[in-house]
Amino acid sequence: MEPKKIRCPSCGAEKIITNPGIVTVVCEYCGTAIYWDRDKVMSAGRQSLLPEGFTRLYRGAAGRLKGHSFTVTGRVRYSFGKGFWDEWFLEFQNGSLGWLTEDNHELALQTKKELENCPSPDSLSPGAIFRAFNREFVVQEVGQAECLGMEGDLPIRVETGEKYLFADASSPDGKYTLGIEYDQEPPSVFLGKWLDYTDLRLDDEGLDW
Amino acid sequence: MARKRPAYKPKQIKCKGCGAALSVKDEHSEFVVCEYCGSQLDISEAEQRVLGKNPPGKPDFTFEIGESWRQKGARFECIGRMAFVEDGDLTDMTLLYLFYSPRMGSMWIGEYQGTYSMTRPCHVMPLGSGLGKKRGETLDTWDRRKWVCEGSGVYELYYVDGALPWVAIRGDKVEYAEFAAEDGSGHIYEIERIKGEIEYGTGKRLDTRTVRAATGRKDIEDQPRPLIKGASVDAAVQRGWYTRTMIIVGVCFVFNALFAIWTWTAGTNVLKQYVGPKELTQGFFSDPFRLKGNNSAVRIRFDAKIDNAWMSVEAMLVKDEGDDRKLLVHKEYANIEYYEGVEGGEVWTEGSRHEAIMVRVPDPGTYRVFLRAVSAKGNTPDSERAMHGLLITVTDGAQPRIWAVSAMILCGLMLLLTFKLYMNWKADDD
Incomplete structure (x- = not known):
């Protein structure tokens, strides 16, 4: 694909998109979310600004995850009522994409999957067990997520204030995580692995504080 | 980027x-x-x-x-x-x-x-x-x-x-x-x-x-500081250490008990004979009996029929070579005394009516025991004759019981000590 050049409808800043999977860009100058339908660039309005510098990851960070080079291109923050978690969008050097979930300093790398017979949210509560992808999962949390804000380039269309039901589960051996977002039909399912801090290496780890 | x-x-x-x-x-x-x-x-x-x-x-x-x-x-x-x-x-x-x-x-x-x-x-x-x-x-x-x-x-x-x-x-x-x-x-x-x-x-x-x-x-x-030098303070490790120690000591205790039972019952009785006071005073050759030799241990046990009395026994193990020829193999002495009474409403006893000696016999053959004894009642210091009879038992192939009993007592003490240490540790740990 030819790199796509877009102009922020709010402040006029230019942005070049090289990855065809990107459908939303948050203007780093004015905070306006921009998405496009065919070739028509549209504005979703100004989004909440997310504080930076609190975590190891940051928009634009480059590094290696289990040996694979990546760049962090964007982030979406969701609230679960009594707190929040971040979804960092990663572009790997080999062209693949991934979501790095950071919840209260715990990291998990997830990829979107298709799941037949996805359990309904009514059937899930903390402690409930279900089978998916040939293994058991135990539900750890069920709740309502609300998008608190976003930054950077993202492969999804999302706006601040959007709400949906979600369920987070973990395999009992503590290795795998499964997230179900009831934002559409069928629901979006993300399968991933919990990571150790040592699995992630950043080119700029930063100075001690 | x-x-x-x-x-x-x-x-x-x-x-x-x-x-x-x-x-x-x-x-x-x-x-x-x-x-x-x-x-x-x-x-x-x-x-x-x-x-x-x-x-x-x-x-x-x-x-x-x-x-x-x-x-x-x-x-x-x-x-x-x-x-x-x-x-x-x-x-x-x-x-x-x-x-x-x-x-x-x-x-x-x-x-x-x-x-x-x-x-x-x-x-x-x-x-x-x-x-x-x-x-x-x-x-x-x-x-x-x-x-x-x-x-x-x-x-x-x-x-x-x-x-x-x-x-x-x-x-x-x-x-x-x-x-x-x-x-x-x-x-x-x-x-x-x-x-x-x-x-x-x-x-x-x-x-x-x-x-x-x-x-x-x-x-x-x-x-x-950990209770056991070198052991971790970790409760699991401590408990494991005590459990293993108690199992080892317990197994040793069981083996010693079996060993003690074996030593207690080992051997064959080759002579059991009662000797009256008159014969003991004069000196008396027991009935002949056969011993297998090869330095096997022989226990000679005396059961004196005494009560508030003492008996001094001279015993000689002799090999009977026939034609009135007898070869002295061992000469042993045994002092037996037994007293009992009631004091302050409580019964007391002192001494024992039994005594045993262990000897080793190198050669197989026919043997006899020559016995001579004197005895007296109460605190009489000297006596010229035996006033009581004696039952003599000779066991061939017997084992010294003291070894097994000592080892069993030692194991019992170790088991008790380990259990006490465990209970102290558990109380502290709780």
Whole structure:
């Protein structure tokens, strides 16, 4: 694909998109979310600004995850009522994409999957067990997520204030995580692995504080 | 496109209690205690709420808010502290410190009676329910590790300050179960139920040297000395050590008991003969009997028919070579005395009616015992004749019973000592 050049409808800043999977860009100058339908660039309005510098990851960070080079291109923050978690969008050097979930300093790398017979949210509560992808999962949390804000380039269309039901589960051996977002039909399912801090290496780890 | 790391800037909030400016270093904090007025603030929602204040009198925390902990090249800072009590006992607190690094996240440092541990949340679940396990019971987790329960119960939050990732209110109950790795590696596993949510954590015990190195604090006191030199203070290891020792000593005890029974019954009775007082006075050759020789042990036992009396026996084992030819093999003496009475309404006895001697016989053949004895009643010092009869029993191939009995007594003492040490350790540990 030819790199796509877009102009922020709010402040006029230019942005070049090289990855065809990107459908939303948050203007780093004015905070306006921009998405496009065919070739028509549209504005979703100004989004909440997310504080930076609190975590190891940051928009634009480059590094290696289990040996694979990546760049962090964007982030979406969701609230679960009594707190929040971040979804960092990663572009790997080999062209693949991934979501790095950071919840209260715990990291998990997830990829979107298709799941037949996805359990309904009514059937899930903390402690409930279900089978998916040939293994058991135990539900750890069920709740309502609300998008608190976003930054950077993202492969999804999302706006601040959007709400949906979600369920987070973990395999009992503590290795795998499964997230179900009831934002559409069928629901979006993300399968991933919990990571150790040592699995992630950043080119700029930063100075001690 | 790579970008420069943004500067770290703690979040600033204003205390609703006193208006002081507070710096929140971990953006995941939902709860902050104002360092100026002590108000406990719920900051999990847009509108701040004041929940209460701590009781007067701060627990004796080792680490202060703001204190550093260095781990794997990163600096962590103590941002929150909690003190838990069990059964309302304020003299026995469990202290928890939340250390935070903007790059490396957070970890919990636990302190209990001078011992330290470090834990982080994990998602490994137990096979079955871990809560409610009793001390010493084992637990398997899904990652195929085995654990021994070190304790379980319900903690009550007594004191909290700094910032925490959940809203903690004094009096909150935490149902917990703590486990140590069965392999004695020092790893620990925790299960906690807080407000209906079950959380798991894993980590390891920290020795004093590690704590000193991480904090730079030279004043951290040494951990309590283990009861057994060289053994870990880890309860699972201690229990394992005592269990193994008791099993080993118990097995030795059983073997010794079997050995004692064998020695008690070993051998063949080749002579059992009663000799009257008259014959004993004159000197008397017993009936002949055969011994197998080859330096086998022979026990000659005397049962004197005495009561409040003494008897002095001269016994000679002679080989009967026929034609009135007798060869002296052994000459032994045995003194037998037995007294009994009633004093102050209590029956007492002294001495024994039995005596036995052990000899070794090199050659097989026919043998006799030549016996001569004198005896007297009471305290009569001398006697020229025997006044009592004697039953003589000769056992060929007998074993000295004293060896087995001594070993059995020693094993019994060791078993008793190990059990007593275990009970002392268990009482201290509890």
